[in-house]
Amino acid sequence: MLLIDGVRVRQRGEVWLDDINLELPRGMTTLLGPMTAGKTTLMRVVAGLLPPDAGRVLVGGRDVTSVSVRRRSVAFVYQRFINYPTLTVYENIASPLRLDRAFPRESVDRRVREVAELMGIGELLDRRPGELSGGQQQRTAIARALARPVDVLLLDEPLANLDFKLREQLRADLKGMFADSPGVVLYATADPNEALSFGAPAVVLGEGRVLHTGDVAALYAGPPSLAVAAALSDPPLNVLPGVAREGGIDCLGATFPAPAGLPPGREVALAVRPHQVAVERPGGGAVGFPAEVRLAEVTGGSTFLHLLLDGGPHVVAHLPGTRAYEPGGRATAYVDPEDVFVFESRHGGGQSA
Template sequence: MLDGGKKRGPENVTLILDGVSVRQRGETWLDDIRLELPNGLTTVVGPMTAGKTTLMRVAAGLLTPDSGRVVVNGKDLTGISVRKRSVAFVYQQFINYPSLTVYENIASPLRLDQRFRREDIDRRVREVAELMGIAGLLGRRPAELSGGQQQRTAIARALARPVDVLLLDEPLANLDFKLREQLRADLKTMFADAQGVVLYSTADPNEALTFAAPTVVLGEGRVQHSGDVADMYAHPPTLAVAATLSDPPLNLLPGVVRDGRIECLGTSFPAPRAQATGHNVMLGIRPHQVTIGRNGPGALELPAEIRLAEVTGSATFLHLLLKGERHLVAHLAGTQLFTPGESTVAYVEPAHIFVFDEAGGRLLATSAAEVDLHG
């Protein structure tokens, strides 16, 4: 972590969640979480009900798991109060002390640490404030700040005191698009040389891809996969991982293997590998891979009715109704005008289609790699 010239403890920190489970009101919120998180930034991505906040609270010591251990630097901290841990937590909400100035908000955790002298505190507050772009706001109170400035203050307070574990629970979720983009870039630079474990949770797959850090995909309280986020995006091992990392949402269409081809809604394309005839599959298609009015050789042709065109200025999201009341969304560049109710044809190159086993959701083939159905 940023240490302001004060070296304390090991520079390389490890956080281990060993078989962590949490059950509340008869429901399982975390199910046998097993993670070893190294020094530096790790991103946790998943939908709203994935269990991200619960995982963060367990890692912080705010919630004791029903089973499993939380180990930091080889020391079992399960059940140890958060006050006795070297941890800082940044919440989604802008949590600052309303009666204190920005300066005093940032200084507050340092004043609780007897190792910091007055001059150390002043230097550290100004250093972190400069880093977060709020050096000119130190005399203001939170009510006088914008939402982005309040969140920068909250993050600066968490960064002020060196800790082994820094937890950020969707810290940019309540900010507008421009502020999110700016602060995300600042945080990526800031955490590049972090000393300590930085765990950052988000529901936005684009945020995880932007950070380009080791990533844990969480869903329904379980670790669905972990590893390099770019590799997971290109070769999602399961349908659940592909869906989590797709924004706009992944298009899903049913298919069946017959005589070496995959049939889908009255059209077909060659099966990527030899697969058993009659095997049911699910086709995953990212919206930006759908084209209208143009196609390459062998493209999947999907006759459709135009239902809605959402124009954002830089892009057009075209909602289509296919055969069998199936829906498809195309992400088209720029402003394009369409008339609802008109007929059109959507095209998808077979190389851009993910093929998943319908029963288990396992990946069978991608545009760049193939997996043996019987492997």
């Protein structure tokens, strides 16, 4: 188990990590949050690259807070692949094994070839990084991290710089690879779709704090706060202002059901994901908001329609198919109340309406 106990980090007068407390078991955990959430900072503390200003890091019950990087049983894969340019793929993968005095010398060759085959680069062992594609270089970097058995494996958005097809392929490979890992695997990502595809327990970070932990699918279905809902929405969440009344929530002249116990007069935020905004009336109890078309972005088989609600904020509708809309034209944004999450603005807590 990896235990992060009360870790705080301040840099240049700013709080980068604020009282992080986590217990991470063996196997994979996803670290999810936007770019400034503190994911890399937390991983650097775990790896021993950045000493915390307060708190401890324990691995298997052993306090490693003051232990040097070289003496920690940890491997780190960065977003930008880092390989030794003068060494072959074989020697890159073998390098951590040769530095580990506890690893049997006679087992190095077998382990290198085993990991290379696992990562699909077995036929590239004689090449140097400069002769490889970006995806092959990242596979080499991951293979080097996997070669030596470690207690903690850290992966900091390792697929972010790869093209979509390769990213999907590697993601599937890694999911199977980490399913039965004997150590702790911490995988950082800013992409909620990636976190959902892995299906591993998630830690949601925001502004250097732990916002929530738990099953990622459950967090997506019922986010406990606006910040968690935003972290789990790509494209970005649509947020509308509302005020609780006796008969429900008033939102730009429309009425939505209010969660039980919400006192009248309380300001709230109503959140809806872009794919749940329609421009044709879906039937049932859908609520319509008149709007002005600002932009239509066509991306392959779908259209992102940017709308300015009358008297309200911008919203984005993610629509299937290719749609043609003229900027300045009129449209109606329809929202089903069952798809709306209601959050109390003051402290970000919330529940589905």
